[in-house]
Amino acid sequence: MKEYIDSGILELYVYGVLTHQENVEVYKALQQYPEVAQEVEEIEKALQQLSMAAAPYSPEKMLTKIKSKLEFTGDDEKVIPLSRKRTPIIAYIGYAAAALLLVGLLFQSREVSKLETQISDLEREQILQEGKTQVAEENLAATKEVLNAIRHKDVIKVPLAGQAVAPQAYASVFWDKASNKAYIDVSGLPEPPAGKVYQVWSLTLEPLTPTSMGVLDTYNAEGLQIIELDNPNASEAFGITLEPAGGSAGPTMDQLYTLGVVSS
Amino acid sequence: MQPDELIAQLQSKNEKAFERIYEMYSEATFGIINSVLHDEVLSEEVLQDVFCKVWDKAPTYSPKKGRFFTWVLNIARNAAIDKTRSKSFKNQKKNQTADYFVDILEDKSNFSAQIDAIGIKKYIDLLEPICKKVIDLLFFKGFTQKEASEKLEIPLGTIKTRNRICINKLRESLTV
Incomplete structure (x- = not known):
């Protein structure tokens, strides 16, 4: 440095x-x-x-000359009042008005910020509602689709009755032979225990031959509970059994929940 | 110390602050102007203009630009040099002989209380001719190093150190 x-x-x-x-x-x-x-x-x-x-x-x-050139007012000395007497009443009114204005402005600004909060809350609520509406519309569209599918004139309805292991259980199969689709209504089945799934079988009777149509691993107690499966088989009956997760090669007959024969 | 508080008040147009600033800087400013013009009446005129400018332009001053003293000094030098181009100055200049601030100092007998008169007198006595010229051009006239080196015909690289030696002598004279 x-x-x-x-x-x-x-x-x-x-x-x-x-x-x-x-x-x-x-x-x-x-x-x-x-x-x-x-x-x-x-x-x-x-x-x-x-x-x-x-x-x-x-x-x-x-300095005096320069001050007059600059048109100094000498006001700087008056800014700080020396005594109470020298402060005119008009100044107090001024201070009061200023204070009042300040309070008013503060109040207004708080009101504005309150309203802004309300608006943003409402906007959030609206977005939420829009989302819900969309979900509902999607659900409705899916339901209509299924409803239209099972209403079709070629669709055969096969009611499946509860069997020994679950006498209260029931299900329905809506089978569209033309498109080889089957819609399984599982709303009458109890919720499967953990680690177990329902498996749907297509059966031919003489001799009894089961063919797996699929596992209902998307069971959802809240949903529509109608599951679409492919069924290209010449089914004579349908059965639903409870199987270990992932399904089995053949049906576990003592866990047969529902069974129904296709009326010819 | 530079009166930063006072300068801030000046910048917010406080008349009292202006008066204090005037007390602190006017005599030096007057001296700078006078060392350019060598004329009391014209210097008075210019001093008034300079402090009107100080009042008007104060908000543009920033410590980042330099010292407040330097800022005022710049305004004063420019205003004084402008005045040398005026007709009234050119008419009077014919009779002028003094070229350096030193001539003013040598002629002067009454110093105001703010000045260390003994120190200044002492300084004048031991001031080398080259110092007179260097200080006059750089400080009082605001020449750049390059301009001063050309005018005095001394190498550009030595201007800065030469000037410091000259100012050091001034500081020594004043402190003793």
């Missing part, structure tokens, strides 16, 4: 004859090093002495 100070750059900084770039550098050094700042102060003090000495006389008296 001593070298920097001795370079003489600080004198030229106080003179104001450095380039912009050099000026920025000195300013940085001033912020960083107290000894540089100290040096600048001392240089400035010396230069002030030197320039003052070059004045013909002290220009104190010219």
Whole structure:
């Protein structure tokens, strides 16, 4: 730093004859090093002495002229009242009005922010409702689709009655022979225990031959509970058994929940 | 120390602050103007203009640009140099002989209380001719290093250090 100070750059900084770039550098050094700042102060003090000495006389008296040129009002002294008496009532009314206005503005701004919160709450609610509506519409469309499918004139309805293991259970198969689709209504089946699934079988009777149509692993107690499966078989009966998760190659007959014969 | 608080008040158009700033800087400013013009009447005129400008332009001052003293100094130098181009100045200049601030100092007998008169006198006595020229051009006239080196025919690289030596002597004279 001593070298920097001795370079003489600080004198030229106080003179104001450095380039912009050099000026920025000195300013940085001033912020960083107290000894540089100290040096600048001392240089400035010396230069002030030197320039003052070059004045013909002290220009104190010219201040009045300059003040009148600048149209000074002298108001700065009146800003701080010296005593209560000197503060006119109009000033108090002014302060009161200002305070009242401030209170009013604060109140208004709080009201505005309250309303803004309400609007954003409502907007959020609306988005939520739109989402719900969309889901409902999708559900409705899916239901209509299934309903249209099982209403078709070629569709055979096969009721499946509850068997020994679950006498209360029931199900229906709506079988569209033309499109080889079967819609299984499982709303009458109890919810399967954990680790178990229902498996749907197509049966031919003489001899009894089961063919798996699929596993109802998308069982959903809340949903439509009508499951679409492919059935390209020449089914004579349908059965539903409870099987371990993933299904079995052949039906576990003592877990036969429902069974129904296709009426010819 | 630079009166930062006062400068901030000046910038927000406080008349009292302006008066204090005037007390602190007017005599030095007057000296700078006078060392360019060497004329009391014209210097008074320019001083008034300069402080009107200080009042008007104060909000544009920022410590990042430099010292407040430097800022006022710049306004004063520019205003004084502008004045040297005026007709009234050119008419009077014919009789002028003094070229350096030193001539003013040598002629001066009454110093105001703010000045360390003994120190200044001492400085004038031991001031080398080259210092007179260097300080006059760089400080009082605002020449750049390059301009000063061309005018004085001394190498550009030595201007800065030469000037520091000259100012160091001034500081020594004043502190003793």
